[in-house]
Amino acid sequence: MDAKTENLNGYIPAILEKIERVRQARRHKFYLRDEHITLSHGSGGKATHNLIEGVFGPAFSNPLLDTMDDAATFAVGNGTGRLAFTTDSYVVSPLFFPGGDIGSLAVHGTINDLAMAGAQPLYLSVGFILEEGFPIADLRRIVTSMAAAAREAGISIVTGDTKVVQRGKADGLFINTAGVGVVHTAATLGQNQLKPGDQILLNGPIGDHGTAIMLAREALDIESDIQSDTAPLHTLVSSLLDAVGDGVHCLKDPTRGGVATSLNEMAIASEVAIVLDEPAIPVRPEVRGTCEILGLDPLTIANEGKLLAIVAPEAAEMALSIMRTHPLGREGAIIGTVLAEPAAMVFLHTDIGGKRVLDMLVGDPLPRIC
Amino acid sequence: MKFVDEYRDSALIGRIATEIARLSEGRPLKFMEVCGGHTHTIYKHGIEDILPPNIDMVHGPGCPVCVLPMGRIDDAIAIARTDGVIFTTFGDMMRVPGSKGSLLDAKADGADVRFVYSPLDALKLANRYPGREVVFFAIGFETTAPSTAVTLLRAQAEGIKNFSVFCNHVTIIPAIKAILDSPDLRLDGFVGPGHVSMVIGMRPYTFIARNHARPVVIAGFEPLDIVQSVYMLVKQISEDRAEVENQYARVVRPEGNIKALQAMARTMELRPFFEWRGMGFITYSALKLSPEFAAWDAELRFEVPGIRVADPKACQCGEVLKGVIKPWECKVFGTACTPETPIGTCMVSSEGACAAYYNYGRFSKAAGRVNLPVVSPGTMAQKEVG
Numbered sequence: 001m002d003a004k005t006e007n008l009n010g011y012i013p014a015i016l017e018k019i020e021r022v023r024q025a026r027r028h029k030f031y032l033r034d035e036h037i038t039l040s041h042g043s044g045g046k047a048t049h050n051l052i053e054g055v056f057g058p059a060f061s062n063p064l065l066d067t068m069d070d071a072a073t074f075a076v077g078n079g080t081g082r083l084a085f086t087t088d089s090y091v092v093s094p095l096f097f098p099g100g101d102i103g104s105l106a107v108h109g110t111i112n113d114l115a116m117a118g119a120q121p122l123y124l125s126v127g128f129i130l131e132e133g134f135p136i137a138d139l140r141r142i143v144t145s146m147a148a149a150a151r152e153a154g155i156s157i158v159t160g161d162t163k164v165v166q167r168g169k170a171d172g173l174f175i176n177t178a179g180v181g182v183v184h185t186a187a188t189l190g191q192n193q194l195k196p197g198d199q200i201l202l203n204g205p206i207g208d209h210g211t212a213i214m215l216a217r218e219a220l221d222i223e224s225d226i227q228s229d230t231a232p233l234h235t236l237v238s239s240l241l242d243a244v245g246d247g248v249h250c251l252k253d254p255t256r257g258g259v260a261t262s263l264n265e266m267a268i269a270s271e272v273a274i275v276l277d278e279p280a281i282p283v284r285p286e287v288r289g290t291c292e293i294l295g296l297d298p299l300t301i302a303n304e305g306k307l308l309a310i311v312a313p314e315a316a317e318m319a320l321s322i323m324r325t326h327p328l329g330r331e332g333a334i335i336g337t338v339l340a341e342p343a344a345m346v347f348l349h350t351d352i353g354g355k356r357v358l359d360m361l362v363g364d365p366l367p368r369i370c
Numbered sequence: 371m372k373f374v375d376e377y378r379d380s381a382l383i384g385r386i387a388t389e390i391a392r393l394s395e396g397r398p399l400k401f402m403e404v405c406g407g408h409t410h411t412i413y414k415h416g417i418e419d420i421l422p423p424n425i426d427m428v429h430g431p432g433c434p435v436c437v438l439p440m441g442r443i444d445d446a447i448a449i450a451r452t453d454g455v456i457f458t459t460f461g462d463m464m465r466v467p468g469s470k471g472s473l474l475d476a477k478a479d480g481a482d483v484r485f486v487y488s489p490l491d492a493l494k495l496a497n498r499y500p501g502r503e504v505v506f507f508a509i510g511f512e513t514t515a516p517s518t519a520v521t522l523l524r525a526q527a528e529g530i531k532n533f534s535v536f537c538n539h540v541t542i543i544p545a546i547k548a549i550l551d552s553p554d555l556r557l558d559g560f561v562g563p564g565h566v567s568m569v570i571g572m573r574p575y576t577f578i579a580r581n582h583a584r585p586v587v588i589a590g591f592e593p594l595d596i597v598q599s600v601y602m603l604v605k606q607i608s609e610d611r612a613e614v615e616n617q618y619a620r621v622v623r624p625e626g627n628i629k630a631l632q633a634m635a636r637t638m639e640l641r642p643f644f645e646w647r648g649m650g651f652i653t654y655s656a657l658k659l660s661p662e663f664a665a666w667d668a669e670l671r672f673e674v675p676g677i678r679v680a681d682p683k684a685c686q687c688g689e690v691l692k693g694v695i696k697p698w699e700c701k702v703f704g705t706a707c708t709p710e711t712p713i714g715t716c717m718v719s720s721e722g723a724c725a726a727y728y729n730y731g732r733f734s735k736a737a738g739r740v741n742l743p744v745v746s747p748g749t750m751a752q753k754e755v756g
Contacts, residue, residue, distance in 0.1 A: 033711065036478040046710050285371050292374060294487075295720065352593045353380040354416015356730040362709040 044256025045361030071117035084119035087178035093368045097216040099227030103146035108230045110177040115234035116251045118187025126160040127176040132167040153232040186245035193249040194270035198338040199316035201309040203329040205282040210301035211290050224286045231305030236326045243322045247315025252308045257361040258300040263346045264360040271343045276336035278351045300361040302369045377592030386597050391422035393604045400426045405563035406433030406721025407591050413730035415593040428693035431545045434510040435462045435719035439645045443468035445674035450481040458492040459507035461485040462719045469679045489521035496533035505668045508537045513565040515539040516630035519637040536668040542566050543574050544655035550582050554694045559603040562588035564618040571626025579612045590618040648688020687714035697724040
């Protein structure tokens with residue numbers, strides 16, 4: 001017996017079992033070994049998870065928070081209606097980029113977090129942290145863009161706060177927005193709701209936002225017309241929920257960490273496997289080219305106008321056709337399916353017919369993307 | 371996408387794989403892909419699933435991040451922590467652990483560490499911050515050494531004094547020789563490094579064919595390149611030949627790149643010996659700056675500890691780099707050593723065999739057993755849109 005066969009028969013199951021044991025142990029107990037905050041903790045990938053599970057989770061733990069969904073949802077009044085509540089901060093650099101700016105991003109991002117909970121957004125708050133010396137003209141431009149984004153989305157910014165810090169203590173400006181919305185009556189969403197057989201829908205090409213930001217930074221001399229895909233997804237979500245209701249099991253916007261990280265989060269929360277078909281995943285040629293040059297994977301690049309909808313098999317075709325009739329879903333596709341085993345893993349059928357594991361993003365290829 | 375899709379044609383790749391199976395007649399063959407870029411491609415595209423089971427790909431030492439010993443990382447961190455220094459590095463190096471933390475930790479701790487895509491970007495920084503000392507952490511094989519050389523020539527021509535290079539360039543041939551001389555391993559052939567060969571040409575490999583009677587095929591980095599190279603190796607073996615062949619002819623010329631070699635020859639010279647992680651000291655296997663460029667040599671301009679640090683006991687990067695063991699045969703693989711908390715360098719770089727295996731292939735054998743269904747292609751959007 002040659003070494004390879006021997007390994008296949010004896011060694012690999014043992015090592016896989018060992019890794020699996022460690023993985024299971026870690027799934028419930030995150031070790032935060034770092035002594036300082038590094039940029040990886042803001043990447044949205046594994047380090048962010050370790051930070052949340054190691055510091056924030058245990059301190060704030062409660063049933064609403066512990067689901068770790070994009071927004072908390074809770075009953076109000078006599079218990080018939082449900083509200084969704086979320087918050088997000090924006091530190092993107094540069095402040096203005098092709099396809100948007102920090103202002104429109106701050107509105108869309110929070111709308112999308114509400115939408116992923118199946119909610120129709122109602123009101124937003126906004127907090128500004130401004131650096132001494134920041135040009136008022138730039139602030140006006142950003143605020144105008146926020147107002148336009150809110151108007152287009154049909155929501156209002158109803159409360160706010162402003163703080164100024166000394167020069168050098170913030171990079172221009174940071175924005176925080178929080179939002180509330182009313183949850184769709186048919187929504188039964190959660191990242192722990194995936195069932196074997198579910199289909200994975202994606203509403204269009206991935207990687208635009210992250211790539212646009214990357215190219216907007218001066219360090220790279222690559223010219224292209226890639227634009228951020230920043231957009232509010234709540235109308236797409238409500239038409240999906242109107243059409244297939246509880247056939248939608250989970251919605252997630254693959255922002256930092258990209259599609260790879262979002263799908264891993266769902267696979268872990270639902271204890272299922274996810275299999276993707278790489279050739280089915282839409283990617284613009286410019287984005288693919290940039291990623292090839294820089295050695296990045298579009299699957300780990302941030303999006304700001306994309307959603308993953310996990311849909312019951314019998315509702316998938318219907319959901320896809322609804323998605324494709326919406327302006328933000330014309331290039332929608334079914335990119336994969338959910339399996340029972342091996343739990344908490346994401347796989348990819350590669351473009352050439354091989355297979356590989358698709359893991360969460362580790363480290364941060366690009367800090368301050370949103 | 372042009373220049374990419376042609377090299378990822380699954381039908382063509384499948385046909386070549388069938389030919390490989392036919393030619394090799396089930397005989398177990400072990401080929402080393404020397405270059406980390408190849409390792410990355412093999413795992414990223416799942417090429418092991420496509421090759422017949424009797425073909426075993428062994429990962430070689432061609433990952434520049436992986437072969438750098440801990441002591442050099444400590445030296446780099448010492449320079450980065452010096453007052454007034456802007457320390458520039460390729461992104462890969464940021465998370466590589468030294469004996470007391472990584473450059474990323476040094477950065478979080480206040481050192482000005484920035485990542486750049488090219489040494490010329492570091493030189494631009496030196497121009498922009500004349501009051502600061504900009505140091506470039508030069509790593510890599512003959513692939514990246516020419517860009518360091520050109521940057522040095524430009525620094526000299528423009529008289530930029532606040533720029534220096536911490537040179538850790540290594541050369542591939544002595545490492546291959548060390549592997550061939552090592553008694554641990556029996557290889558049937560080599561998939562030669564494409565980008566290194568673009569610089570050094572084909573001639574330096576002739577000793578492998580002549581003295582060791584092993585075939586070498588210099589390969590490109592797309593899936594089709596690698597599968598075709600394996601086919602060419604199998605064909606040589608089936609015809610009882612041992613030659614240096616060039617699959618990557620669209621990039622590699624037999625004589626290499628003379629201008630690049632000249633730039634390197636002017637700015638750099640061989641070190642008598644250099645430590646490779648896990649492989650020990652290899653003579654004439656690395657480059658330092660030539661006396662003409664002493665003014666730009668960070669090792670002369672800054673105080674570095676220069677202390678040799680032993681690899682962590684549990685880490686078997688050396689055996690992985692020499693292809694003696696597969697990544698998952700290492701005692702700490704996937705348990706104590708993961709991409710988030712790497713112990714060895716092979717787990718850090720995307721070209722490192724351990725990271726590639728962990729990220730892409732960890733469960734491929736398990737996945738093969740569950741027989742993943744192919745998603746029905748009828749409903750799929752086209753691959754490229756826009």
